Amino acid sequence: MAKKPAANKKIAQIYIWTGVNRSGKKIKGEMEGQSPTYIGATLRRQGIKPGKIRKKPKNLLGRARKITTK
Numbered sequence: 001m002a003k004k005p006a007a008n009k010k011i012a013q014i015y016i017w018t019g020v021n022r023s024g025k026k027i028k029g030e031m032e033g034q035s036p037t038y039i040g041a042t043l044r045r046q047g048i049k050p051g052k053i054r055k056k057p058k059n060l061l062g063r064a065r066k067i068t069t070k
Contacts, residue, residue, distance in 0.1 A: 010034040014056040019048040030056060 017027040017039055027048065033039045037052040044048045 015039045016056050017053045017055050018045060018051040019043055020051065021049075022047050 012032050012034055014030055014032050015036060016028070016030055018026065021027055031039050031042065033042065039053050040050045
């Protein structure tokens with residue numbers, strides 16, 4: 001029996017971006033997508049000229065608990 005080809009699914013990640021809108025104002029934000037290329041294309045469709053696009057860093061402490069006194 002033939003095996004199914006592996007699906008090329010990418011997990012969406014959060015990206016931080018900066019750009020310039022049509023009026024020349026610098027703007028920044030966060031967007032969820034599969035790749036920086038996808039984010040750039042989406043921004044261009046919205047009339048934003050993308051500048052920097054990078055992955056949002058993960059929290060270094062994870063789910064750190066607050067220290068409390070008894």
